[in-house]
Amino acid sequence: MTPTQTELPQRRGASQDQDGAPVVSVRGLWKVFGPKADQVPDSEELCGLTRRELMDRTGCTAAVRDVNFDVSPGEVFVVMGLSGSGKSTLVRCLTRLIEPTAGEVNFEGEDIRGADARRLRELRRRKFSMVFQHFGLLPHRRVVDNVSYGLEIRGMGKAERTKRALEVVELVGLSGYENSYPDQLSGGMQQRVGLARALAGDPDVLFFDEPFSALDPLIRRDMQNEVIRLHHEVGKTMVFITHDLSEALKLGDRILIMRDGKMVQCGTGDELVGAPADDYVREFVKDVSRAEVLTLRWIMRAPEPGDALDGPELGPDVVVREATRAVLAADRPVKVVEGGRLLGIVGDEEILAVVAGQEGGA
Numbered sequence: 288m289t290p291t292q293t294e295l296p297q298r299r300g301a302s303q304d305q306d307g308a309p310v311v312s313v314r315g316l317w318k319v320f321g322p323k324a325d326q327v328p329d330s331e332e333l334c335g336l337t338r339r340e341l342m343d344r345t346g347c348t349a350a351v352r353d354v355n356f357d358v359s360p361g362e363v364f365v366v367m368g369l370s371g372s373g374k375s376t377l378v379r380c381l382t383r384l385i386e387p388t389a390g391e392v393n394f395e396g397e398d399i400r401g402a403d404a405r406r407l408r409e410l411r412r413r414k415f416s417m418v419f420q421h422f423g424l425l426p427h428r429r430v431v432d433n434v435s436y437g438l439e440i441r442g443m444g445k446a447e448r449t450k451r452a453l454e455v456v457e458l459v460g461l462s463g464y465e466n467s468y469p470d471q472l473s474g475g476m477q478q479r480v481g482l483a484r485a486l487a488g489d490p491d492v493l494f495f496d497e498p499f500s501a502l503d504p505l506i507r508r509d510m511q512n513e514v515i516r517l518h519h520e521v522g523k524t525m526v527f528i529t530h531d532l533s534e535a536l537k538l539g540d541r542i543l544i545m546r547d548g549k550m551v552q553c554g555t556g557d558e559l560v561g562a563p564a565d566d567y568v569r570e571f572v573k574d575v576s577r578a579e580v581l582t583l584r585w586i587m588r589a590p591e592p593g594d595a596l597d598g599p600e601l602g603p604d605v606v607v608r609e610a611t612r613a614v615l616a617a618d619r620p621v622k623v624v625e626g627g628r629l630l631g632i633v634g635d636e637e638i639l640a641v642v643a644g645q646e647g648g649a
């Protein structure tokens with residue numbers, strides 16, 4: 288890497304820190320609510336019906352329809368969609384808070400659908416944690432006791448669990464409030480307690496179900512930053528539900544967009560913005576500032592005869608806004624280089640087309 292490359296922030300790419308087998312792997316997952324639920328996934332005819340038709344014919348709602356994805360270790364995987372698109376149902380199926388109707392859910396290689404009640408309890412206590420919109424704190428317990436509650440259930444001794452609880456209370460920025468009761472805290476602080484409680488047991492995956500939707504915009508932004516900071520510090524795999532695109536783009540390494548229970552597109556923020564799969568995604572991303580999301584990979588072009596090839600070098604994952612100054616200041620095109628290989632070049636024209644909002648996209 289050249290010095291210039293290291294100085295510039297890069298998009299947190301899914302490929303940068305995720306190697307190895309997926310933590311969560313979902314294949315052909317269905318959740319159908321209603322009287323003939325089991326028949327729906329196997330019936331080509333019923334699968335082909337619209338939501339309305341399926342309801343009229345069978346009285347069923349297919350909340351999740353044939354969903355497939357993998358979540359890599361350390362990844363922040365966001366599930367996004369409008370109200371009713373099936374986000375909550377999908378994420379609840381991953382921990383079997385809701386029983387899937389068909390398909391596979393593997394967690395660290397283990398088939399979750401085959402887990403008996405005892406194994407499920409163990410997984411929920413030791414491997415998964417959930418953070419909900421409504422914090423679900425115990426009103427008569429102090430912050431430290433709310434945070435250590437899961438450890439108590441696990442049978443951890445008082446001294447040890449209090450020590451651990453105080454560590455995570457500090458981690459989420461609540462030092463000084465250990466002995467407060469939930470109703471003495473603001474919404475944002477209560478959600479920090481929710482976060483601390485989820486982290487206390489050192490789970491392998493944190494599931495967030497619209498955790499910040501009820502918070503004021505400013506507090507919400509603080510909490511998003513908090514999740515990013517915690518993710519950097521503790522590096523947990525996270526599955527995060529939201530209906531807010533800016534939250535998804537801010538937090539997600541990859542984003543799965545759902546509509547009517549189906550996956551519409553799954554990709555990095557720049558993939559969704561740079562190459563939306565259909566009009567639904569295009570509509571979602573139309574107000575996004577492309578310069579903030581697109582990377583040089585999306586705007587570079589192949590060098591042509593006559594192009595100077597001795598300009599400065601940048602990596603393909605540098606975000607356009609971050610590269611603007613360097614590109615405009617250079618008197619020759621910037622070379623987009625990865626692993627010593629020239630991928631393309633970016634000049635003033637390519638940058639200005641995005642910054643001025645003229646870049647055509649997909």
Ligand SMILES: Nc1ncnc2c1ncn2[C@@H]1O[C@H](COP(=O)(O)OP(=O)(O)OP(=O)(O)O)[C@@H](O)[C@H]1O
Nearest residue numbers: 320348350368369370371372373374375376377530
């Ligand atoms: N227990 C249930 N019985 C019947 N239908 C249900 C049940 N739970 C959810 N649904 C239906 O499944 C569909 C998906 O709901 P879900 O709550 O998963 O969507 P969502 O995207 O999380 O929406 P929101 O953001 O409003 O929570 C909706 O049509 C909903 O009415």
